[in-house]
Amino acid sequence: MEHLTTFNATGLAAAQVAKRVTTDGPNDVPETPFSFPKAVLARLWEPSAWILEGALVLEIILGKTVQAGFILLMLLFAAIDGAIQAKRATTVLQSLAHQLTPTVTVKRDGTWQQRPTKDLVVGDLISLNRGDLVPADAEVLTHPLELNESSISGEANALTRDPGSTIFAGTEVLNGHALATVTQTGVNSRAGKTISLVNQSSSPGHLQRLLGKIIGYLALLDTVLAVILIGVALLRGENLITMLPFLAMLFIATIPIAMPSSFAVANSVEAKVLSQKHVLVSDLTGIQEAANLDLLLVDKTGTITANQPQVVQFTNLSALSDATLIQLAASATDPRHPSVIDQALRAYAAARQLTALVPQRFIPFTAATGYSSATVVTADTTFNLHLGGYTKLSALLSDDIPITVDFAAGRTVALTVNDALAGIFVLQDQPRPDSATAIQTIQHRGVQVMMLTGDNVRTAQAVAQQVGLTGQVVSFDHLDQVADPHQLAGIADVVPENKLAVVERFQQLGHVVGMTGDGVNDAPALKQAEVGIAVANATDLAKRAAKVVLLTPGLTALTTILDSGHRVYQRMMTWTITKLSRTAELTLLLTLGYLWLRHIPLALNAMILVAILNDVVTLVLGTDHTITTVQPEHWNLRRLSRLAGVLAGSWTIIGLLLMAILSASGIPTGQLSTVLYVYLITSAMLTILMTRTPHHWWQSQPSRPVMVAIGTNLALTIGLALTGWGVTAITVTLLVSTLVGTLLVSLLLDIGYVHLQRHDAL
DSSP states (O other): OOOOOSOOTTOBOHHHHHHHHHHHOOSOOOOOOOOHHHHHHHHTSSHHHHHHHHHHHHHHHTTOHHHHHHHHHHHHHHHHHHHHHHHHHHHHHHHHHHHSOOEEEEEETTEEEEEEGGGOOTTOEEEEETTOBOOSEEEEOSSOEEEEOHHHHOOOSOEEEOTTOEEOTTOEEEEEEEEEEEEEOGGGSSSOSOOOOOBTTOOOOHHHHHHHHHHHHHHHHHHHHHHHHHHHHHHHTOOSGGGHHHHHHHHHHHSOTTHHHHHHHHHHHHHHHHHTTTEEESBTHHHHHHTTOOEEEEEIIIIIBOSOOEEEEEEEOSSSOHHHHHHHHHHTSOSSSOOHHHHHHHHHHHTTTOOOOOOSEEEOOOTTTSEEEEEEEOSSOEEEEEEEEHHHHHHHOOSOOOOOOOGGGSEEEEEEETTEEEEEEEEEOOBOTTHHHHHHHHHHTTOEEEEEOSSOHHHHHHHHHHTTOOSEEEEGGGGGGOSOGGGEEEEESOOGGGHHHHHHHHHHTTOOEEEEEOSGGGHHHHHHSTEEEEOTTOOHHHHHHOSEEESSSSSTTHHHHHHHHHHHHHHHHHHHHHHHHHHHHHHHHHHHHHHHHSSOSSOHHHHHHHHHHHHHGGGTGGGOOOOOOSSOOOOOHHHHHHHHHHHHHHHHHHHHHHHHHHHHTTOOHHHHHHHHHHHHHHHHHHHHHHHTOSSOGGGSOOOHHHHHHHHHHHHHHHHHHHHOSSSOOOOHHHHHHHHHHHHHHHHHHHHHHHHHHHHHHO
């Protein structure tokens, strides 16, 4: 491959690009296909599997081949279940990654173009600006760049790369602007992989962390119960070896083996739904957090407004003609990465048949300076230009110039010529036609909407009133003086660096915060917010920091995010409460039954069947119909524990009464075990039906896959109990009595459960 160090100012020609694509391939790396066998094997080599494998070896040593077979069945089911869930989540994430493809500014045939990064070839001339992700290995040509290279080196500190240095694919441009020549692409780049904006290893959301705490408490409970069982067995002189498989299953029943994959699938199912509605999810936890969202911080520009500002007023403060001054202003805009302000000034000039001049020197706008700089040389003179915010530029000038400009009319952009204030442009950006309706809809969902803008208070207040945001607009400098944030319609005078402080302030006040943003300086705030939302025109760095990316402008799509969040919340609450209640029920029944009956009341085979059949429903729970509320949800450990505790306690009491009745009637131990197995499966299926709706369970129909899974579990349980395969057979009368009795109990329990839910919701 030729070594490229020359600066080809016109970029590659189409023929050169086609030739190099043929030679080197696209700037892409084929994805490693998901290996189902490897996924299964990985789940056979983890701590939860080791417990089962130890029990399996023990049963084989003891010569209990039937029990060993059931343990092997449980082991394989857990591994295959996890692999199926992982495949489903991976498929959706890869689909999202394909849609969230970064773009790059590249010069081809003398013209600057926006192209997907996968289209780059060696030798391409690219333009990099702050907020960009470096799309391929490249050589810096013109100016230094400040980079975050942690994705390559692990070094978190910003590093400066001067012209002549090599920069690597996947690193982030934190500051600066430069041209660069692509030197390596695809598999030949140092990263060796496609840059993805999808975060496939995000931190757990609130519900996972909450559930993790409860699982810790259950594990502690299991430890106490195991100590009690061992202590009693020693006092009774019983064989501890025969109890070890049961103790292993006691812990296996508590450990939520399917929890990570179940959460991933529940979120990825909704991520796929959102992608069909032009909303892409780059971090799956953003969906479930949307259910709790109660405060949405919205950028005015590009979200509430159309982000198409127009010059509505021009004031000439110089001796130059209006035409000359307007042309100079257009010449100080960025031709490679034009902002909406740049586009508005160029359009204003074009409407007067004025064309921007090519500057001899140009430095683009940065947030640090607050203006762009250019040197324009004509036949008569040289103009040193600065174009930027009026407040920033006027502070640099010593002369006080009397100005008659209505600064409340919109955003003001000033132009200095040879260090003298020469002109002021006032730009207005009108609210989008759908903004007022979208804001009203979001507020109806219990979410406070608050506008953030760099405009002054007067301008911001006018826009807030136009879109139906009632309340006070305050300057960011006076935010600490606000006693009640609920009275705020917006915050004015906000620069991008302030947004992180705004997000953190409201989080400290107990809000679950969503935020929209588009620029590199928005990235810290987008990452900090529970639901960071990158708008349609956001930089790649903002998209990487955000959890959700909008593909269409405006706020309308946000209601679909709220809907998805509520659906995930309801499905995961069903999974969580059911898991906790049935785990507590099983462990308490086994322990209390052993202490009372002097033997484990549930055969090991039946115990394994209970674990397998209960987890079957988790495979399809992500498809379930839901009944969502219009108010933010709350992850409440006490409420969650209370709901699960009421169900577990009630079912445990009924189970103990059932064992007492059967024991008093002199039923054989094997049949008692089968009746208890039928009871545990039936009560678990009814618990799923109860927890999936805030209404009575018979008033809400599950999805077809959930109904099939529940029906299959019950049919298999009935078949095994009658035929005696794997468990001791029982009579039809005993089976029907158990089923009918459990159903009747569920009707009474459901009435109390619905009442408890409504009481807790108040």
